[in-house]
Amino acid sequence: MTKTLHIVGGGMAGSEAAWQAANMGVAVVIHEMRPKVKTFAHRTGDLAEMVCSNSFRSDDSEQNAVGLLHWEMRAANGLIMQTADRHRLPAGGALAVDRDPFAAAVTAALRDHPRVHIEYNEITALPEGGHWIFATGPLTSAGLGQAIAAETGSDALAFFDAIAPIVYFDSIDMSQAWMQSRYDKGETEAERTAYLNCPMDRDQYEAFIDALLVADKTQFHEGETAGYFDGCLPIEVMAERGRETLRFGPMKPVGLTNPHRPDEKPYAVVQLRRDNALGTLYNIVGFQTKMKYGAQTEVLRMIPGLENAQFARLGGIHRNTFLNSPTLLDNQMRLRSRPNIRFAGQITGVEGYVESSAMGLLAGRMAAAEILGQPLAPPPQDSAMGALIHHITGGAEAKTFQPMNVNFGLFRPVDGLKGGRRGRKDRYKAYTDRAKEAWKTWLEQSVLDATQTV
Numbered sequence: 242m243t244k245t246l247h248i249v250g251g252g253m254a255g256s257e258a259a260w261q262a263a264n265m266g267v268a269v270v271i272h273e274m275r276p277k278v279k280t281f282a283h284r285t286g287d288l289a290e291m292v293c294s295n296s297f298r299s300d301d302s303e304q305n306a307v308g309l310l311h312w313e314m315r316a317a318n319g320l321i322m323q324t325a326d327r328h329r330l331p332a333g334g335a336l337a338v339d340r341d342p343f344a345a346a347v348t349a350a351l352r353d354h355p356r357v358h359i360e361y362n363e364i365t366a367l368p369e370g371g372h373w374i375f376a377t378g379p380l381t382s383a384g385l386g387q388a389i390a391a392e393t394g395s396d397a398l399a400f401f402d403a404i405a406p407i408v409y410f411d412s413i414d415m416s417q418a419w420m421q422s423r424y425d426k427g428e429t430e431a432e433r434t435a436y437l438n439c440p441m442d443r444d445q446y447e448a449f450i451d452a453l454l455v456a457d458k459t460q461f462h463e464g465e466t467a468g469y470f471d472g473c474l475p476i477e478v479m480a481e482r483g484r485e486t487l488r489f490g491p492m493k494p495v496g497l498t499n500p501h502r503p504d505e506k507p508y509a510v511v512q513l514r515r516d517n518a519l520g521t522l523y524n525i526v527g528f529q530t531k532m533k534y535g536a537q538t539e540v541l542r543m544i545p546g547l548e549n550a551q552f553a554r555l556g557g558i559h560r561n562t563f564l565n566s567p568t569l570l571d572n573q574m575r576l577r578s579r580p581n582i583r584f585a586g587q588i589t590g591v592e593g594y595v596e597s598s599a600m601g602l603l604a605g606r607m608a609a610a611e612i613l614g615q616p617l618a619p620p621p622q623d624s625a626m627g628a629l630i631h632h633i634t635g636g637a638e639a640k641t642f643q644p645m646n647v648n649f650g651l652f653r654p655v656d657g658l659k660g661g662r663r664g665r666k667d668r669y670k671a672y673t674d675r676a677k678e679a680w681k682t683w684l685e686q687s688v689l690d691a692t693q694t695v
């Protein structure tokens with residue numbers, strides 16, 4: 242059997258995966274379709290091109306989950322982080338980089354690596370044999386998308402993100418909201434109280450619709466919209482179709498009784514549904530939106546109970562190819578139906594440069610370890626890496642699975658710490674301390690190590 246690892250896609254995830262695997266002693270071939278085949282977002286033929294913002298977001302490893310992922314990747318000798326540090330631009334607490342020299346340096350590091358070979362070709366089929374990582378990203382080429390859909394079933398591969406905003410449970414005001422499923426449906430108490438409801442009276446509803454109509458929205462990129470209007474209309478588009486549309490759609494008030502005001506019938510109700518097994522995150526049902534982030538927080542905080550809401554992620558709709566990973570991938574990121582194939586990066590249902598690179602790092606290490614005959618244990622759930630991979634390969638609700646940023650809502654609670662806003666600083670420090678310890682231990686226990694530096 243061949244010992245070569247083939248990596249399809251030399252973006253954030255593919256580049257990091259190649260670096261990790263090659264440093265562990267495995268021969269790697271990267272198959273990158275650019276510049277021969279283009280996407281609507283990439284401009285160059287370089288590996289690890291940043292398609293939009295030039296920021297890797299917060300670099301605070303004590304109080305921020307993205308900063309913690311930076312820390313974990315640095316500790317694992319990550320190529321993306323090392324190169325970002327070398328091309329860093331002043332940006333306050335954020336890790337912003339000079340994008341062109343950054344991508345050129347990642348490309349050079351891999352091109353010059355003795356165990357890496359880069360082929361510029363498009364892959365359009367899932368191979369039968371050999372070891373493969375597919376890291377083709379949100380803009381996976383059409384031919385390959387079809388091949389993946391043929392293998393997984395089209396229901397398990399999405400081509401658009403229609404993301405409803407996700408709220409931290411402990412930032413919701415439960416003196417206004419309540420738990421109840423419509424018409425108390427369900428066999429068990431958990432099912433009968435599966436939804437969190439936020440009521441609106443008529444004035445609140447009218448003000449909310451006014452705010453939606455005037456809010457700032459983002460536009461689609463050219464060529465991005467094909468096939469999008471199937472059942473995932475943005476809430477502001479629904480509001481434009483008529484002021485009552487939302488009240489007869491995702492905000493319908495029927496089958497619900499507000500226990501705080503049992504004699505008053507709500508005029509409209511916003512429903513939130515649990516988004517993870519831990520019960521720390523709730524998504525706002527049917528609230529996919531193209532509102533800009535600033536406008537979105539302002540408008541959503543008009544919802545009674547969400548005045549102080551903290552968002553684990555905001556809503557959006559854009560072109561994004563991703564798998565239903567909770568059903569399709571095992572905890573080694575292998576396709577259950579074809580274990581010779583791993584997936585990594587945004588296509589696995591994480592979102593963002595940092596998260597995608599992180600999943601590349603894990604996939605590269607796991608694939609190399611397997612080829613070398615010493616499979617790795619899954620990363621600890623208390624690390625940021627572990628929390629993220631656990632979420633996409635098992636912790637998330639498969640039925641409503643949408644791409645996820647790393648955030649503290651994915652972490653198991655630390656016992657004995659205060660909840661709510663006041664305790665947040667101590668809580669985040671406790672999460673990050675615990676994560677660093679867990680990650681260091683896992684790295685030390687991984688028999689094989691990626692030791693070479695840029």
Ligand SMILES: Cc1cc2nc3c(=O)[nH]c(=O)nc-3n(C[C@H](O)[C@H](O)[C@H](O)COP(=O)(O)OP(=O)(O)OC[C@H]3O[C@@H](n4cnc5c(N)ncnc54)[C@H](O)[C@@H]3O)c2cc1C
Pocket residue numbers: 249250251252253254255272273274275280282283289290292293294295296362363364365376377378379380381382385560585586587588592593594595597598
């Ligand atoms: C328009 C747009 C804007 C975005 N803006 C941001 C942002 O500002 N900040 C942020 O953090 N994230 C942003 N993202 C998300 C971002 O794409 C990902 O976070 C990150 O680039 C994903 O990394 P990846 O390695 O999974 O995919 P990519 O970095 O996209 O890499 C995938 C690679 O696979 C190649 N490829 C695709 N199909 C094939 C094939 N069949 N054969 C061979 N090669 C193939 C592509 O050419 C590409 O080089 C944006 C995404 C899009 C689409």
